[in-house]
Amino acid sequence: MNKNGVTVRFCGNAGDGIVTSGKIWSGALAQMGLDLMVNDNFSAEIRGNGKSTTDIRVSPKKVRSMGDGIDVLVAMSDEEAIVELGDVKSTGFVIYDCDDSEEARENHPLTKHIPGNIKAYPVPLKVFSNQTTNSNIGRNIVSIGALSYLIGLPSDMFVKLIKDKLLKKGERVAQMNIDAFSLGRNFCRENFGQHTSLDVPEGLKPKTMITGNAAVAQGAIDCGLKFFAGYPITPATTIMEIVAKELPKNGGWMLQTEDEIAAISSVLGSWFAGKRAMTSTAGPGLALMSEMINMGVMSEIPLVIANVQRGGPSTGLPTKSEQGDLNIAMYGGSGDSPRVVMAPSTCEECYTGIQLAFDLAEKYQTPVIFLSDLFLGQQTVVNSLTPKVEKERSTRIKPTDDALMDYNRFQSTKTGVSPWVVPGEEGAFYSITGLEHSETGNPNFDAGVHIRMQDKRSKKFESMKADLPTPKILGDKDAKIGLTCWGSPLGAIIEGMELAREEGVSSKLISSVMINPQPEKEFQKFFDSCVHIIIPEMNHSGQYASVMKSRYGIRPIEVHCPGVLTVSPRQIADKIKEVNV
Amino acid sequence: MNLLQKRHVLESFERAKATKAKAFRDELPTWCPGCGHFTPLQGLYEAAERLEIDAKDFVLVSGIGCSGRFPFFIKGFGLHSLHGRAIPVATGVKLANPELNVVVVGGDGDGVGIGGGHFPHAARSNLDLSYLLLDNAIYGLTKGQTSPTSPMGMVSSTTPYENISKPLNASTMALTYGATFVARVFSQEKDQVTDLITQAIAHKGFSFIHVLSPCIEFHKTITYESVEESVAHLPSDYTPDDHVEALVLSESTDPIYTGLFLEKKSPSYEDRMNDVKAGLQKPVASV
Numbered sequence: 001m002n003k004n005g006v007t008v009r010f011c012g013n014a015g016d017g018i019v020t021s022g023k024i025w026s027g028a029l030a031q032m033g034l035d036l037m038v039n040d041n042f043s044a045e046i047r048g049n050g051k052s053t054t055d056i057r058v059s060p061k062k063v064r065s066m067g068d069g070i071d072v073l074v075a076m077s078d079e080e081a082i083v084e085l086g087d088v089k090s091t092g093f094v095i096y097d098c099d100d101s102e103e104a105r106e107n108h109p110l111t112k113h114i115p116g117n118i119k120a121y122p123v124p125l126k127v128f129s130n131q132t133t134n135s136n137i138g139r140n141i142v143s144i145g146a147l148s149y150l151i152g153l154p155s156d157m158f159v160k161l162i163k164d165k166l167l168k169k170g171e172r173v174a175q176m177n178i179d180a181f182s183l184g185r186n187f188c189r190e191n192f193g194q195h196t197s198l199d200v201p202e203g204l205k206p207k208t209m210i211t212g213n214a215a216v217a218q219g220a221i222d223c224g225l226k227f228f229a230g231y232p233i234t235p236a237t238t239i240m241e242i243v244a245k246e247l248p249k250n251g252g253w254m255l256q257t258e259d260e261i262a263a264i265s266s267v268l269g270s271w272f273a274g275k276r277a278m279t280s281t282a283g284p285g286l287a288l289m290s291e292m293i294n295m296g297v298m299s300e301i302p303l304v305i306a307n308v309q310r311g312g313p314s315t316g317l318p319t320k321s322e323q324g325d326l327n328i329a330m331y332g333g334s335g336d337s338p339r340v341v342m343a344p345s346t347c348e349e350c351y352t353g354i355q356l357a358f359d360l361a362e363k364y365q366t367p368v369i370f371l372s373d374l375f376l377g378q379q380t381v382v383n384s385l386t387p388k389v390e391k392e393r394s395t396r397i398k399p400t401d402d403a404l405m406d407y408n409r410f411q412s413t414k415t416g417v418s419p420w421v422v423p424g425e426e427g428a429f430y431s432i433t434g435l436e437h438s439e440t441g442n443p444n445f446d447a448g449v450h451i452r453m454q455d456k457r458s459k460k461f462e463s464m465k466a467d468l469p470t471p472k473i474l475g476d477k478d479a480k481i482g483l484t485c486w487g488s489p490l491g492a493i494i495e496g497m498e499l500a501r502e503e504g505v506s507s508k509l510i511s512s513v514m515i516n517p518q519p520e521k522e523f524q525k526f527f528d529s530c531v532h533i534i535i536p537e538m539n540h541s542g543q544y545a546s547v548m549k550s551r552y553g554i555r556p557i558e559v560h561c562p563g564v565l566t567v568s569p570r571q572i573a574d575k576i577k578e579v580n581v
Numbered sequence: 582m583n584l585l586q587k588r589h590v591l592e593s594f595e596r597a598k599a600t601k602a603k604a605f606r607d608e609l610p611t612w613c614p615g616c617g618h619f620t621p622l623q624g625l626y627e628a629a630e631r632l633e634i635d636a637k638d639f640v641l642v643s644g645i646g647c648s649g650r651f652p653f654f655i656k657g658f659g660l661h662s663l664h665g666r667a668i669p670v671a672t673g674v675k676l677a678n679p680e681l682n683v684v685v686v687g688g689d690g691d692g693v694g695i696g697g698g699h700f701p702h703a704a705r706s707n708l709d710l711s712y713l714l715l716d717n718a719i720y721g722l723t724k725g726q727t728s729p730t731s732p733m734g735m736v737s738s739t740t741p742y743e744n745i746s747k748p749l750n751a752s753t754m755a756l757t758y759g760a761t762f763v764a765r766v767f768s769q770e771k772d773q774v775t776d777l778i779t780q781a782i783a784h785k786g787f788s789f790i791h792v793l794s795p796c797i798e799f800h801k802t803i804t805y806e807s808v809e810e811s812v813a814h815l816p817s818d819y820t821p822d823d824h825v826e827a828l829v830l831s832e833s834t835d836p837i838y839t840g841l842f843l844e845k846k847s848p849s850y851e852d853r854m855n856d857v858k859a860g861l862q863k864p865v866a867s868v
Contacts (some may be wrong), residue, residue, distance in 0.1 A: 266670065424678055
């Protein structure tokens, strides 16, 4: 259990305080200095009739993914927990709510479902909760008390955290919950003895935590975001909420618009006036924005859109993760409509990537779609960001004084990028349009002009290649099996490659935050050195594989994990071994 | 073509030439000779001159339709955006740089049809934008289809038997949405058009001008003659400070009143935004 850390799953109904349990558990472990990752999984309902689970994987070494299976299941709802039992490893255990009598244990609905090789600890959660908090509401705190003992962790950090979290509700409430914690802990000590011992190395520094969405918001504010417009949508809303609070303190403003169309429209307006702006959304919102994204392409106005993907199509699976929006990001516009598409793989890349998105958008005057996903956006990890703060950052290419004498907004240049004057600046004015236009910006429908301007707009993507980060290449460079992936599955894939190597098969991987354009030479060279190429992704049709096939002429082995099921390390390891045979 | 129409055609050529002479842009307006849109364009030029607005600080945002071409004929920055989206685009421009004078121009299809969802929110926020809605009660650029402000009974290619939906009244909508400056004009009354555009731009907050601008090419019933016959200035003793009275008069169809229905002093969205930001700068009193 200890080598790869411990994964705990709290499971119950929506409203059972599952997410709070996760926060207290992970908060205490982060204070102890351990690395961890939290993945909340809840239904689209707020209270009742919906299942809610939260997984916390903690380890003394780097946690890259949620791994395979769970070590501990804390069952707050018997019914909901039955299907979760299948994920518990043989070395693991289950805590469930049961009155303290032989008879109650025998008749408990969960008992007969628990496999014989898994240890079960019945704890009277409801009874202890009522004894201390006069309601069922403290069951989650009792369970944390029980868990802390069974896993061999000291109680002080938990007590401190419960106190900190609940003091705002009054000292009495805080004390009630501390009592609830102690009852659960003492009950296990008196009845069961410790199940395992999670070694916490000496000298670890307390860690703070952050989510992918928070990293996106922070990255944007740190690199000069001045205006944000958005409309609430799961799972992107937290970006908007953080920006709403923080941006006004940093000289900017967040506008909640009447819909996603208004959001992207005012973002375009802000960029037209020369100020860094962005919006955040998820698939259905991105679909609504597609016409204005096209306007950005045609009128060469930057846009930055953080799209936190969820299950689709249509309203789809609002609270489940999927990588299903690559097609709409790449191709969702009328006409030939090239746009920058990026996908961060880690929380750090949410931060650095969104800053790169702004730099590319502004320098190359083009929309950038930044494809995060629910899993990456909502998962809580240890904060290991290296902040790069430049509140007045700009990468806009301005005209020289000479060029201003005869200024054309869409002047043809070697790079395809035209120097850019914004309203309020002296020297030149112009009009832009979503219609085809000549260098002046005035509408023009001549075939020659259209071809020339299409060339100009696509040339920018060639020029941009000079500014792209080098792709990540990992693994054994002589391996014949190569993988490529995009976005959040990277961590699980790296773990899968490590598993396969331990089991005798080595492999290598290439991945970039850039999906379009991409550092093509490096990718081509990598693919040329592989005998087999595996492309795992979290969707049903292999959207990234399609891009790779048409761009590099490769014939990869595709692994599709549509929605809900995240890519698992075991699955990747097995695939690598299967291909090797 | 009757005499009145001929007069308008000649006048509009003169205006087009005047546009060119003023060297605002090197583009001649592309509208049909006699189009109702020439006068508000002229009014906008004069208003900008009267208010001494520097071209570098002037941004005109339009949607799609005949009115959408406005930005190409003015001296300043222009943004010919998407169908129905002029208001939210202008919102972004204004909030990014509140120093700019931002004017929105759109038609009836653009403003109360496809973009109808944006209009209330700009009005209720009291953003400092001036919105000119040029209402010709028809889709002109697609050659004469029924619009959301077309009268009941109108026959067109998309309502070949008759239009069986009631028309929207854009002035009433603006009043209901909470705009702090609401006016209606007949596009041919040049002095009134110019005066009201000037006042609207000077107004701090969301100002709305409903311009009745007949389409000479496609509209069979809403013509210069018919509008001229049905409009009347608001009563001379009317003061534009009573919301309820303004609503009653804006709904009148006989006559159709023109003039300033309502003008209210109220902090703009930008004022309130600056208050919030200023509050954040203040040191928090220790408890």
